[in-house]
Amino acid sequence: MTEPRELRARGRNTKRRLLDAGETVLASKGYHATRVDDVVKLARTSHGTFYLYFSNKEELFRALAAEVAEEMQSLAEALEPLTDGADGRARLQSWITQFVEVYRRHGPVIRAWTEAEIGGSEFGRLGTDLLTQFTRVVIARVSEVAPPDLDPAVATLVLVAMLERLNYYALTNQVHIEPDAISETLARVTHASLFGS
Amino acid sequence: MTEPRELRARGRNTKRRLLDAGETVLASKGYHATRVDDVVKLARTSHGTFYLYFSNKEELFRALAAEVAEEMQSLAEALEPLTDGADGRARLQSWITQFVEVYRRHGPVIRAWTEAEIGGSEFGRLGTDLLTQFTRVVIARVSEVAPPDLDPAVATLVLVAMLERLNYYALTNQVHIEPDAISETLARVTHASLFGS
Amino acid sequence: MTEPRELRARGRNTKRRLLDAGETVLASKGYHATRVDDVVKLARTSHGTFYLYFSNKEELFRALAAEVAEEMQSLAEALEPLTDGADGRARLQSWITQFVEVYRRHGPVIRAWTEAEIGGSEFGRLGTDLLTQFTRVVIARVSEVAPPDLDPAVATLVLVAMLERLNYYALTNQVHIEPDAISETLARVTHASLFGS
Amino acid sequence: MTEPRELRARGRNTKRRLLDAGETVLASKGYHATRVDDVVKLARTSHGTFYLYFSNKEELFRALAAEVAEEMQSLAEALEPLTDGADGRARLQSWITQFVEVYRRHGPVIRAWTEAEIGGSEFGRLGTDLLTQFTRVVIARVSEVAPPDLDPAVATLVLVAMLERLNYYALTNQVHIEPDAISETLARVTHASLFGS
DNA sequence: TATGAATGAGATTTCATTCAT
DNA sequence: AATGAATGAAATCTCATTCAT
Structure with a gap:
């Protein structure tokens, strides 16, 4: 060390x-x-x-990861209570836009977690921990409003999966998506799942 | 060669x-x-x-990819027209269950595409191509039923992102999800987005 | 490994x-x-x-050490009971000659223990262990004949110290000694200490 | 420089x-x-x-060596003529005790000579030179009393070998020896070799 | 007189690929 | 069809020494 x-x-x-x-x-x-x-x-x-x-190399990446983790954590905590209506959806979309922005800046680090955690490195575990933390905060918000037949934990994961993966596709140019379309669509799908269309 | x-x-x-x-x-x-x-x-x-x-090593991976690609392609083609109602949702869920099964068997290869394509290897490009193909077929189905204000391409990507990423989380044990909950939740969220809750 | x-x-x-x-x-x-x-x-x-x-490098030396340790151990075990008289001294000298020969062949490895053990490496500990083993066998022989006021353990160490160090001086050309003179003198000094001149 | x-x-x-x-x-x-x-x-x-x-690094070691060399040289010169009898042995033992003390304080430097000279460094040569000097003085004393069939040079080396090596064993804790036993035994063995028991 | 920072040559180790049998 | 052995280019890491303040 x-x-x-x-x-x-x-x-x-x-x-x-x-x-x-x-x-x-x-x-x-x-x-x-x-x-x-x-x-x-x-x-x-x-x-x-x-x-x-x-x-060593790993420590450089750990340092990068720590920086990004902090940003992600503040973002999670900035998520306000979810509410129904056009208004609530707009607020959700604005939060998602921020997420998209963080991902645009630090996507490489976030993606590297994926790569690293497969080998079971410390760096990979950092990513998993962050996912857990991030998810915990979001689950709390989802729980407040999820219909009784929707497991908040699973719903949250779906949301996070979409958030992460869609950004990933966009950023690696595997598909072409208009940047604005990302947050709009994510907001719409999420909102629809929680409050109905 | x-x-x-x-x-x-x-x-x-x-x-x-x-x-x-x-x-x-x-x-x-x-x-x-x-x-x-x-x-x-x-x-x-x-x-x-x-x-x-x-x-060489790459060729081994290509051979693996080819095997998986074939399965994925048949799966995509097996997707029937999407319909509203409990019935349509059940059919969608059954298709998703098959996807989950394929992922359970070949997840490692699918995940490896991600890793590989970052370096720009041929193997990585194979994965991208497959995603494009797979998406094309699904988009066709989604287009048939998507409400006018929902871009079918983006909606499909959201679906695929969820499919892939949620399975990924589950398979790498980054989170614990009941296997059945995966396909049920995925079906519910997708259906809700397309047809309303 | x-x-x-x-x-x-x-x-x-x-x-x-x-x-x-x-x-x-x-x-x-x-x-x-x-x-x-x-x-x-x-x-x-x-x-x-x-x-x-x-x-790694260390393992190469460990392998060398193991080979030498084996030779040294057999040599220790070949030491017959020490006896007084010209006869006993001749037998002692002949044993010492064998030691000198082993040292001539494998001195570098034996000396390397010294260097290595200072750093506390595994290789160094091997040398210490061997010294302990080797000493144990010789102490047993010395105990049989040492005068009551001479601690057999210390006397043995003196003997081993002489054996090792004198060979070392000779081999590294720090001093010039006729090879025959080494074993003769070592035999004489040892014998004198145990049985009187 | x-x-x-x-x-x-x-x-x-x-x-x-x-x-x-x-x-x-x-x-x-x-x-x-x-x-x-x-x-x-x-x-x-x-x-x-x-x-x-x-x-450079070597110069630090040279400086250390110079300090120790000086002490060793005075010690060599302080060796009085060797004499038979309990009295002579006591004087010898007292001299050896001083050697042990010098070794206790500066053993690391003395031991380092061994290590260094293998690589042929200047520092190593310094050690060899000192050994030669030290030996020369002691040989002079031994020559005065050695029996005709004992080569004074070799006998001296034996003595020095014992002195150095036994202290080395003790200091590196490779064996446990009571500090007092060291000088006593060394004095006894040396004296016995020169004057008979 | 002191020091934090930088350097680069050289050491160890890894691993895809080729060779010889 | 199979394999144990060998290779060497490339990667990681170390550390004595120099530089700039």
């Missing part, structure tokens, strides 16, 4: 460059195919410097 | 063992972390033999 | 070459300064092959 | 801390495994500062 050191301005800057480079490379190559060499080249620094800040 | 050769019984058996081993390893380690060594050990054969049947 | 595999003639030959090369390089550079690269070059093989037989 | 500079109190203190840290790390890790990083951490200073006082 690299001891967390007190960093001066230059050091903080270098570490930031490495994190950003890591996220960029992650985006284009995925977790397993990312080479330390790619990261340091992009950050315009050396291997030695990389290992000054992170004791 | 290994020329497709006529194989005797023994050869076919060996190749089958390699394919099965490949799928198993894929399930536990994921695309990038799968080693030829793991595969041949599990298949109780040797590296030399592996390259007798596949000219 | 590299699983112990069944080796054919060629494999056994290669492994032997690596072991021998390891011992040679150890002799000239010492434990820590030995590079896998030196070993494989001398064995006229490749890095890849090295890791086929040993999962 | 770092020019020997006139150091103020603060500088002298820093250099002392580095030397002490060097000896401590040497004790726990050995010559080859000692890292500049370990030394500066223990001395609570920085890499930059280290190279202010020593032009």
Whole structure:
């Protein structure tokens, strides 16, 4: 483990460059195919410097994950009570838009969890933990309004699955979807499931 | 390229063992972390033999993909017209149950596409192509019944996203869901979106 | 850990070459300064092959150590009861000559224990264990004849210290000693300490 | 080469801390495994500062060696003529006790010579030179009294071998020996060899 | 006098693929 | 049809030393 050191301005800057480079490379190559060499080249620094800040590749990704996890967590907590009506749907859609935005910025990290957790790495488990946390908050909101015959936990998972996966398809260009259509459709489907069409 | 050769019984058996081993390893380690060594050990054969049947690692995955693609394609074509009412919903649910079953058997391969396509490998593209094909067929069905203000393509993607991702969560034990609850909930949400609750 | 595999003639030959090369390089550079690269070059093989037989550098040395430890153990057990008189001294000297011979052949490995045990590596502990074993057997012989005011354990250590260190000086050319003079002098000093001059 | 500079109190203190840290790390890790990083951490200073006082790692060790060499040399010169009788043996034992004390304080450096000289480093040669010097003085004393059939040079080496190695065993806890037993036994064995029991 | 940061050469290790039998 | 052995390019990681402040 690299001891967390007190960093001066230059050091903080270098570490930031490495994190950003890591996220960029992650985006284009995925977790397993990312080479330390790619990261340091992009950050315009050396291997030695990389290992000054992170004791290995995994730790770089853990640091990225921690940053994203925090954003996701605040987002989850920002979800207000769900309500029926055009008004409630608009609020839901606005929340989903924020999610889409976070995914647009940090999708690569989120997707990397998927890749990593299959190998059972620590990084992968971080992703699972976040999913659990995120889900817990949303379930609470769904429980308040779900019809009695709809399991809130399952419904929430469906929602999260849609959120994550649809963004994923869009971002990897596996399909073409208008960005606006994503949040609108997600809001509509979710709302319909909870309150009827 | 290994020329497709006529194989005797023994050869076919060996190749089958390699394919099965490949799928198993894929399930536990994921695309990038799968080693030829793991595969041949599990298949109780040797590296030399592996390259007798596949000219490289990628080709093994392609062969696996081809098998799964075929099943998925028949499944897509088996989707009957969607109809309103309890009856229509039951038929939809039964189709989803079949999907869940296919995913249960071949999830590792399907999930590996995700991982692979990030690196831009041929295997990854195969997955994308399959998604496109699969989607095309489903869109046709959805178009027949979607309300005018719901884009059939997007709605289909939502459906597929749910299908794939929820199964994924369940299969990787990231969350616990009752197997039956999966198809029931998926059917309910889809039906509600298309026909109202 | 590299699983112990069944080796054919060629494999056994290669492994032997690596072991021998390891011992040679150890002799000239010492434990820590030995590079896998030196070993494989001398064995006229490749890095890849090295890791086929040993999962890392340490394991190569452990294998060497085990071989030497066995020889040392048989030597210890070959020590007959110590007796007074010219006759007894001749027998002692002949045993010491054998020790000198083993040291001449495997001194590098024995010396490497010293270097390694300082770092607390497994390899180092092997050396300590061997010393303990070896000493135990010799103590038994010394106890039979030591004068009451001479602690057999300490006397044995003195003997072993002389044996090891004098050989070491001679082998590393830190001093020049006629090979015959080594065993003769060691026999004389030991015998004098136990039985009087 | 770092020019020997006139150091103020603060500088002298820093250099002392580095030397002490060097000896401590040497004790726990050995010559080859000692890292500049370990030394500066223990001395609570920085890499930059280290190279202010020593032009490289080797020079730190040379400085340590020089300090120890001086002590050893005075010790050698303090050896009085060897004489027979209880009286002579007591004087011998008292000298050996001083040796044991020096070894207790500086054993790590002395042991490191062994490790270093295998790689042919300057530091190793320093150790060899010291051994030669030390031996020369002792041989002179032994020559005065050795029986005609005992080569004084070899007898001296035996003595030094015992001295060094027994202390080494004791200090590295490879065996347990009562501190007093060390010098007593060494004195007895040496005396017996030279003068008969 | 001091130090945090950076460097890069060199070491270890991995693994897809080829070879020889 | 099968396989044990070998390979070497490429990846990860280490650490003595230098730089800039």
